[in-house]
Amino acid sequence: MTSQLSRTTTLGDNGSCSRLTAATIKRQRMFNSATFSRDPGPAAAEVLRTYWDQKLPIRVDLIAQRMGVGLFPRPMDYSGHFVAADHEGNSTGKPAILFNTNESASRQRFTIAHELGHFVLGHGTSPRDTSKVFASSNPKERAANQFAAHLLMPADAIRMMISQGHTSTNSLADIFGVSPAAMGYHLVNMGLR
């Protein structure tokens, strides 16, 4: 199977073209991060179950929007920032993610997923994220990174792609829209390398 075909492969039971049902939309309006797990892996899986359209690469921007989070792309001197809905100075009335359009597409996707982690894991308004913050040992930053990895590269989907012959790190990185470094690191963490 070519990687083009694999991008539209149905994953799971829901069907590749499943539309958002009324029940799903209702659930989305009622989204409250307090109802999700505080454990990054399970929390990412819960978000995917509710908001993912089963297509690869995973559109974290659409997932954020479906969760009622505002996205603010702009050129900046840092990677990203999560601002809670009730944060002073946030006049949008909803949680907001700022991300840096000067960075690569795969970096922007990772940043959105990381900032969404701060939201889902209940961290509230978080420090501005730079490469240094991403790499820090701060527990909340580590949790947001783990959430991002599980959101962008779910284990079941990776195993399915590997079973279809996409075994190289570069090929998997391309399919999942992440950097080869992020994919390589995640494969090791999952015990697949």
Ligand SMILES: [Zn+2]
């Ligand atoms: Zn962060």
